[in-house]
Amino acid sequence: MKHFDNKVAAITGAGSGMGRSLAVQLAGAGCHLALADKNAVGLAETERIVRALAPSVRVTTRVLDVGKRDAMFAWADETVAAHGRVNLVFNNAGVALSSTIDGMSYDDLDWIVNINFWGVVHGTKAFLPHLKASGDGHIVNTSSVFGLFAQPGMSGYNATKFAVRGFTESLRQELDMMKCGVSATCVHPGGIRTNIAQASRVASNMVGFMVASEQQGKDEFEKFFITTADDAARTILTGVRRNARRVLIGRDARAADWLARVLPSAYQALVVMSARREAAKANKRAKRAAREAMLNGGASNNNAGNNQGETA
């Protein structure tokens, strides 16, 4: 797709992060938008920003859980009814989970697979007939750097993002064979400054294994976020214009891709070494925090005692 002017794009996860940045940049390029998110507040804020920026762009919104197949198909039909056609779908909505495998609940695993994998499958299948009908269509599925290499404590996320990669690479080859006017791109962002870490689930089994506390796990995750969501969206849209099969975002993603290709099995030993080092640091930090809490608790107990003494 050479340009986005007067095209129609559907974006999932449009209420935050890269989804919002994609909406803003596409609107700036004259693209009409169908925006969806589970979070009604974030979605309304994206709609407000986009309408202020590009009043001539047609915008529709739908609060929706991408893991619900019927809702996704209904939204695809509704998008075509409202906009007359649809040219692009960005299956961008996603969540993160940190958990060991032996401690992982099926509830957590179902949650992430439903959103990160089934959400992409439903979005692809629901929109594909409409994209074909448009004569100029593109599917953009968001995997991750964790669709290129694995890491301990991330099996659920790794599984879904490797699955999105396999699904999308196969999809692209089928579309190439069909010559049906639709193409596909798989996106592999490195660490992007968005809300994903704070919105993630950190299972309690990670505490003491790789992180000092659930919150510290989220904060630690965020330290690796080096690219802005706006820069990431720009890279994605450049990739779509160039009809790239895959888009790597950030020098971290490019380095991880290189490492996994040059050392396809030995990279794991390097990751374990680095994870052990980080876990040791986290545990030291946890012990220090516990000691400080005990001391502070002791001090405030003493103070409480003193105060009681004074009032008595």
Ligand SMILES: NC(=O)c1ccc[n+]([C@@H]2O[C@H](COP(=O)([O-])OP(=O)(O)OC[C@H]3O[C@@H](n4cnc5c(N)ncnc54)[C@H](O)[C@@H]3O)[C@@H](O)[C@H]2O)c1
């Ligand atoms: N931020 C990163 O470092 C990073 C790295 C690699 C891949 N990714 C991927 O990029 C994509 C976008 O994430 P982001 O970083 O912008 O995060 P984000 O948390 O800022 O945005 C994700 C959006 O998805 C929405 N969402 C979550 N569950 C949903 C559901 N069931 N149905 C509909 N919407 C739902 C959230 O409400 C949110 O608005 C995700 O697929 C994520 O896995 C992010």
